Amino acid sequence: MRRSVFSSVVSYAKDVIWGMRSIFKSCLTAIPYLSGKHDLTKEVTEQYPDPISSKTPDDLPPRSRGMLNNDIERCSGCRDCEAYCPVTCIRVEAEPATDETQIWVSIFDIDFSKCMFCGICTEVCAPGSLRHTRIYGGASPRLSDMVASFGRGPVTETQRAKWAERRKQIEDEKVRLI
Amino acid sequence: MNAFLWVSSWLEGFGLEQVESIWILAPLGLIFIFLFIIVPSSMIVAYLDRKVTADFQARVGPNRAGPAGVFQSWADFFKLLQKDRNSEVSWSEELWLAIHTMALYSTVAVLPLGSLMLLVDTDMSVFLPFWAALVVALGTMLLGLSQKTVAGWYGGIRVATQAISGAFPALVAMICVGLRAGSFRWSGLVAIQGAAPLSWTAFSNPFQFIALIVFLVSGLVLLAIPPMDAALSSPDVSGGVAAHLSGRRLVLFKMGRFYSFYLWAVIASVLFLGGWKLPFEISENLLEQGKIQLLHFLELCCLMTKSLILILLVIWGARVNPRTRVDQITDFAWTVLSPFALFALIGASLVAGWGVLS
Numbered sequence: 001m002r003r004s005v006f007s008s009v010v011s012y013a014k015d016v017i018w019g020m021r022s023i024f025k026s027c028l029t030a031i032p033y034l035s036g037k038h039d040l041t042k043e044v045t046e047q048y049p050d051p052i053s054s055k056t057p058d059d060l061p062p063r064s065r066g067m068l069n070n071d072i073e074r075c076s077g078c079r080d081c082e083a084y085c086p087v088t089c090i091r092v093e094a095e096p097a098t099d100e101t102q103i104w105v106s107i108f109d110i111d112f113s114k115c116m117f118c119g120i121c122t123e124v125c126a127p128g129s130l131r132h133t134r135i136y137g138g139a140s141p142r143l144s145d146m147v148a149s150f151g152r153g154p155v156t157e158t159q160r161a162k163w164a165e166r167r168k169q170i171e172d173e174k175v176r177l178i
Numbered sequence: 179m180n181a182f183l184w185v186s187s188w189l190e191g192f193g194l195e196q197v198e199s200i201w202i203l204a205p206l207g208l209i210f211i212f213l214f215i216i217v218p219s220s221m222i223v224a225y226l227d228r229k230v231t232a233d234f235q236a237r238v239g240p241n242r243a244g245p246a247g248v249f250q251s252w253a254d255f256f257k258l259l260q261k262d263r264n265s266e267v268s269w270s271e272e273l274w275l276a277i278h279t280m281a282l283y284s285t286v287a288v289l290p291l292g293s294l295m296l297l298v299d300t301d302m303s304v305f306l307p308f309w310a311a312l313v314v315a316l317g318t319m320l321l322g323l324s325q326k327t328v329a330g331w332y333g334g335i336r337v338a339t340q341a342i343s344g345a346f347p348a349l350v351a352m353i354c355v356g357l358r359a360g361s362f363r364w365s366g367l368v369a370i371q372g373a374a375p376l377s378w379t380a381f382s383n384p385f386q387f388i389a390l391i392v393f394l395v396s397g398l399v400l401l402a403i404p405p406m407d408a409a410l411s412s413p414d415v416s417g418g419v420a421a422h423l424s425g426r427r428l429v430l431f432k433m434g435r436f437y438s439f440y441l442w443a444v445i446a447s448v449l450f451l452g453g454w455k456l457p458f459e460i461s462e463n464l465l466e467q468g469k470i471q472l473l474h475f476l477e478l479c480c481l482m483t484k485s486l487i488l489i490l491l492v493i494w495g496a497r498v499n500p501r502t503r504v505d506q507i508t509d510f511a512w513t514v515l516s517p518f519a520l521f522a523l524i525g526a527s528l529v530a531g532w533g534v535l536s
Contacts, residue, residue, distance in 0.1 A: 016514060026498040030234045118503075 057134040065117045065132040068110050070150040074129035077105040081121035081130055089114035090121060095155065098166040106154050112138055113146035207297060208286050215291065219482060220436045221251040226486075227493050234497045261425035270324040275427060278317020282434045285310040285441060290364040292454045292477035293461065294470065304352055304362040304449070307441055308345075311400055314438060315341030322419040333418020336409035336504045337402055343511035344399030350519035351393035354386060354526040355379055355449045367449060373457035380450035385525030390450040392519045394492070397442040399511045401435075404496035408504040410435075439489065447484040454481045 003011075032039075057066070077094030093107035122130050140146055225240070225248060232239025240247030288298045288306040298306070315338050322334020358379055359367045371378050380390040398406040410418040423431050447453060454477035455461075464473040502510070 023495060023499055027494055030494065030498045033234050033236060034230070036233070 057136065060134050060136075064134065064136075065119050067112065067133050067135045067138050068115070068121070068148070069131055069133045070108055070110075071129040071131070072105055072108065072150050072152060074127045075103075075105050075108065075150075076127045076129075077103045078126060080124045080126065084120050084124045086118060086120065087114045087116055093151070097159075098163045098170065101152075104152060104155055104159075106151050108150040110148045110150070111146060112148060113143055204287075204297075211286055211289065211291065211295075212283070215478070215482075216286070216437060216440065219486070220433065220440060223440070223486065223489055224251045224436065226490060230490065230493060231497050234494075255429060258425055258429045263425055263427070267422075267427070268324060268326070271321060271422070274317055274321040274324055275423070275430065278314055278321060279430055279434050281310060281313045281317055282438060289441065289444065290368075290448045290453070291444075291481065292474055293365065293368070295474060295478070296364055299364050301362055303364050304356065304367070304445075307445055308348065308352065311438060311442075312341055312345055314434070315400070315402075318419055325419070325422045327422050329416045329421040330419055333409055333415045333421070336415070337419065340402055340406070340409055340504065340507055340511075341400050343508040344396045344401075344515075346396075347392050347511060347515035347519035348396040348400055350516070350523050351389040351396065352449065354389035354519075354522050357523075357526045357530045358382065358386065364448060364453075368453040368455060371452045371455055373452060373455040375452070378450060378452040383525070383529050385522045385529060386450065388518055388522040389526065390446070392515050392522060393450065394442075394446055394488070396511060396515050396519070397446065398492065399507055399515070401438045401442060403435075403439050403442075403492065405499050405501050406507050408501055408507060411501055414501070414504070439492075440485065443485040443488045443492075444481065446488060447481055451484050451488070453484075454478070456480055 060066070077092060079092045079094070082088075082090045082092045089111040091107060091109045091111075092105065094103055094105045096102070097104040117132075119132065122132055125131075138146070228250065229239045229247075240250035243249040243253040285307045288303055290296055290299075290303070319334040319338035322330040322332075322337070325331070325334075355367060356362045359370050361367065367379075375381060379386050381387060395406075397403070402409045408414050410420060415421075420428065420431055456476055460476065461473055464470075464476075
């Protein structure tokens with residue numbers, strides 16, 4: 001969404017002030033530790049949403065990086081996220097299709113047990129389908145539960161036959177390419 | 179070259195005869211400043227850094243070497259000197275380490291340490307340490323590229339990237355001060371300031387205060403000082419350029435990095451925080467009485483105290499905030515520091531123009 005110049009400047013100034021306030025507050029947090037009169041059980045964490053400080057995901061800052069979500073309808077299967085991921089937690093398998101999907105992303109797995117939430121994959125995502133959600137509590141007792149699958153599933157034989165038929169039609173210029 | 183005559187007054191104090199030759203005075207002055215000012219202050223700050231960091235993290239910190247661990251820096255120094263090198267060091271690596279360290283310590287000659295302890299005081303004095311900082315960044319990059327390790331390559335490139343993005347706002351903030359003083363001489367920059375905080379450049383108008391903040395933060399970016407040290411951090415690039423160095427070379431490298439931090443704090447104090455100005459006309463009285471050494475010492479103490487406080491404030495901020503990612507550092511320098519530096523420059527120009535016109 002395109003914003004006006006004025007609102008961009010205002011949000012920029014807000015960001016700068018927020019950053020300065022955050023640094024100042026964290027500096028103040030450290031003062032009791034200097035004199036040794038700190039209480040180690042006191043909660044000093046800022047902005048981690050938890051039941052103790054009664055915060056919800058809606059209280060999270062706008063650019064917070066929660067669990068990843070991929071909108072498979074918009075995903076182009078370009079594999080940029082897979083290539084850029086520093087911990088190789090993303091696995092993508094895609095093949096070209098000839099129906100309205102154009103590209104069939106059969107596997108799109110994100111292993112959250114490896115993911116470090118650096119956000120690089122969302123920055124390189126050209127169609128903008130891969131995004132951080134505001135969901136943050138993703139812990140699980142089993143490693144296998146940590147893998148999130150967004151893919152459309154393996155290509156069936158009937159699908160493949162349909163695509164081959166259509167591709168043949170396109171090559172014979174009987175139908176226009178979608 | 180009266181600039182070096184202050185050295186001879188100290189030499190007389192050590193029982194040496196009057197030395198007139200500039201070729202003897204200049205190296206003696208540099209060695210004096212390095213051994214008696216830079217090395218002790220770096221030891222003190224290294225110790226304070228470790229102790230304060232330990233306090234913030236509810237640890238004890240150094241406590242074995244001497245009372246409360248005050249000799250920890252010396253212990254580390256001597257231990258590192260004894261270490262053997264762990265891997266083959268190529269000639270190009272040796273060369274770049276030596277060259278960039280020499281470029282760094284050449285700035286000792288332009289270091290402003292008091293009204294009488296100015297070795298080089300020209301119209302472009304302010305810019306000399308600044309260019310030296312850029313040369314150091316380039317030298318660190320070439321040192322990293324000559325190391326044939328991934329950490330060295332990435333660390334070296336990142337140091338150079340950061341330095342380029344941090345240089346612009348720092349330069350503009352420096353010009354803000356020059357506008358107010360009408361000169362880029364150390365003596366001229368300090369002459370317009372007073373001993374009281376309200377007569378310092380930083381608090382003369384709000385634009386100069388913005389310039390001070392921009393200058394300090396862009397210094398952190400330019401020299402890769404915590405929390406902007408993603409180029410040299412161990413969790414990020416396993417130490418970057420420093421990963422391949424050990425023993426004496428590591429001492430040389432770390433000492434150089436510390437010295438650049440110290441240099442930046444001294445320059446910031448001189449430009450913005452009143453420099454070596456003493457209150458109650460102490461300097462005039464001492465000059466009349468001819469107590470030159472005492473004046474040297476008091477001015478130096480004044481400047482060192484300000485620099486130490488500045489360094490401790492930066493350490494404080496660095497230890498309670500997370501380390502910044504390297505692309506976020508460059509983004510921050512171009513999109514936040516640079517506009518604010520230009521804003522401060524416009525404001526400072528208007529204030530200076532208003533002062534001339536009215």
